[in-house]
Amino acid sequence: xxxxxxxxxxxxxxxxxxxxxxxxxxxxxxxxxxxxxxxxxxxxxxxxxxxxxxxxxxxxxxxxxxxxxxxxxxxxxxxxxxxxxxxxxxxxxxxxxxxxxxxxxxxxxxxxxxxxxxxxxxxxxxxxxxxxxxxxxxxxxxxxxxxxxxxxxxxxxxxxxxxxxxxxxxxxxxxxxxxxxxxxxxxxxxxxxxxxxxxxxxxxxxxxxxxxxxxxxxxxxxxxxxxxxxxxxxxxxxxxxxxxxxxxxxxxxxxxxxxxxxxxxxxxxxxxxxxxxxxxxxxxxxxxxxxxxxxxxxx
Amino acid sequence: xxxxxxxxxxxxxxxxxxxxxxxxxxxxxxxxxxxxxxxxxxxxxxxxxxxxxxxxxxxxxxxxxxxxxxxxxxxxxxxxxxxxxxxxxxxxxxxxxxxxxxxxxxxxxxxxxxxxxxxxxxxxxxxxxxxxxxxxxxxxxxxxxxxxxxxxxxxxxxxxxxxxxxxxxxxxxxxxxxxxxxxxxxxxxxxxxxxxxxxxxxxxxxxxxxxxxxxxxxxxxxxxxxxxxxxxxxxxxxxxxxxxxxxxxxxxxxxxxxxxxxxxxxxxxxxxxxxxxxxxxxxxxxxxxxxxxxxxxxx
Numbered sequence: 001x002x003x004x005x006x007x008x009x010x011x012x013x014x015x016x017x018x019x020x021x022x023x024x025x026x027x028x029x030x031x032x033x034x035x036x037x038x039x040x041x042x043x044x045x046x047x048x049x050x051x052x053x054x055x056x057x058x059x060x061x062x063x064x065x066x067x068x069x070x071x072x073x074x075x076x077x078x079x080x081x082x083x084x085x086x087x088x089x090x091x092x093x094x095x096x097x098x099x100x101x102x103x104x105x106x107x108x109x110x111x112x113x114x115x116x117x118x119x120x121x122x123x124x125x126x127x128x129x130x131x132x133x134x135x136x137x138x139x140x141x142x143x144x145x146x147x148x149x150x151x152x153x154x155x156x157x158x159x160x161x162x163x164x165x166x167x168x169x170x171x172x173x174x175x176x177x178x179x180x181x182x183x184x185x186x187x188x189x190x191x192x193x194x195x196x197x198x199x200x201x202x203x204x205x206x207x208x209x210x211x212x213x214x215x216x217x218x219x220x221x222x223x224x225x226x227x228x229x230x231x232x233x234x235x236x237x238x239x240x241x242x243x244x245x246x247x248x249x250x251x252x253x254x255x256x257x258x259x260x261x262x263x264x265x266x267x268x269x270x271x272x273x274x275x276x277x278x279x280x281x282x283x284x285x286x287x288x289x290x291x292x293x294x295x296x297x298x299x
Numbered sequence: 300x301x302x303x304x305x306x307x308x309x310x311x312x313x314x315x316x317x318x319x320x321x322x323x324x325x326x327x328x329x330x331x332x333x334x335x336x337x338x339x340x341x342x343x344x345x346x347x348x349x350x351x352x353x354x355x356x357x358x359x360x361x362x363x364x365x366x367x368x369x370x371x372x373x374x375x376x377x378x379x380x381x382x383x384x385x386x387x388x389x390x391x392x393x394x395x396x397x398x399x400x401x402x403x404x405x406x407x408x409x410x411x412x413x414x415x416x417x418x419x420x421x422x423x424x425x426x427x428x429x430x431x432x433x434x435x436x437x438x439x440x441x442x443x444x445x446x447x448x449x450x451x452x453x454x455x456x457x458x459x460x461x462x463x464x465x466x467x468x469x470x471x472x473x474x475x476x477x478x479x480x481x482x483x484x485x486x487x488x489x490x491x492x493x494x495x496x497x498x499x500x501x502x503x504x505x506x507x508x509x510x511x512x513x514x515x516x517x518x519x520x521x522x523x524x525x526x527x528x529x530x531x532x533x534x535x536x537x538x539x540x541x542x543x544x545x546x547x548x549x550x551x552x553x554x555x556x557x558x559x560x561x562x563x564x565x566x567x568x569x570x571x572x573x574x575x576x577x578x579x580x581x582x583x584x585x586x587x588x589x590x591x592x593x594x595x596x597x598x
Binding site for chain 2: 033035049051058060168169170231235238239242243249252255258259261262263265266267268269270271272273274
């Protein structure tokens, strides 16, 4: 089957619909508010945000399909004479209200620059409290998808996620990671369809990977101490997104739609000075897990 | 009188003492917690933080005096063969609990690189609710200090602050500005003492410029709506510091003491999607004032 940018774009648009619908059903009380926006240079998007739901304190799911001439800033990073591009994708960040439910992020995107076509993206999990069994199930789920497309994908993309989702000034990973990849092109002799199949499967698997964590944990009781810890962990999420995340920084620098880009930031976050969790506490255990190169698949 | 780095360093250290002492007295219930830290490459500092005070929800006052070889990252910005430097300064950010009391920031620093000596710094005010009379008094106070040292300082440094304390992706200034300057060297035929006198006067004037705003406003009643607005304005403060502030970014990139650098971030901040204040509200009025080139001295 021919894979065209129209087909890919429609897939991401439909994925936004189906994910939002499943999230709204899961939440039960919250609903998504939608803004459609137009990009000056060409194309546009749709931003959907839920705030103050039963499960999701804030949930943002963006779709966009933009085209035109590459901004100068990004053009410099490509060695191409021409600069007509097409880009489409979906991006989401979910901030649950219950500290025992992890924050999750997914971004899947497709890019055309003249005759070059590629996909990029990632899914990563940021628990306020790391639960090893849940991290294991999450990674095994990602690996199963990766393995159906390329036996080397999981190891490569898991390691790439560890490197990418890293808060250098804290010497901490953002969470328990997941997968990350960029500029993923078709192998010689294959078409971009083979990569699209992989990206499709990741996108369609998202709710199946994440919603079990919501169902299990959103009923757990928590108190002021757990809420406070959640707000502190969220502040690290802010630090990552504003200091390191290339999508965020690129969007802000190239005059993107600020409210859509920063929809990823938490509804409430806290910075306290010099927090050191008590030795042996669940908070200390979580911090001990925020490092690269943990093989979560081991039980 | 000879101005040596020892004298300058002692001035900043004493200034930290006197400001902390005045702030603690003003607060009445809060007290500063102090950490002394040592820098691997040479020197160190003292970080003082108050949290949960009656007036100050979070107040950080840093002193440092560091020396050694310039980090590679900063060396590139100076056209010098040698790279032995000495730097000392004071940096503070105060986050009051009452939304009617503005956030304030001051940084004063001295730098020696071989035979080059200069000062940099700034004071700027970030009201959650802009009060024109208070902004006027603040700017007139700064101008009076500037004018005693150079008739061109105020106009130049006020404009520099407008440019520096600007959140480009929001198209907003951080607040009502103040003064900002960098690499300020002695004029030909004068010694660095002349600049030091200016910097000293700014530092010694700080509490006199700011504490009246505390006294007038910290007794004002406020409700949930004003608190919510405060948390939203604080999120813009976070965005400025993490995305634009060169001191913060430089510190994080050169492996500075993270907790001292990020002590400027608010105790609690909120990101809500697509907030547009009601036309004619005090919040909308405040946003209308967040632009460059307002001459606050006009009544």
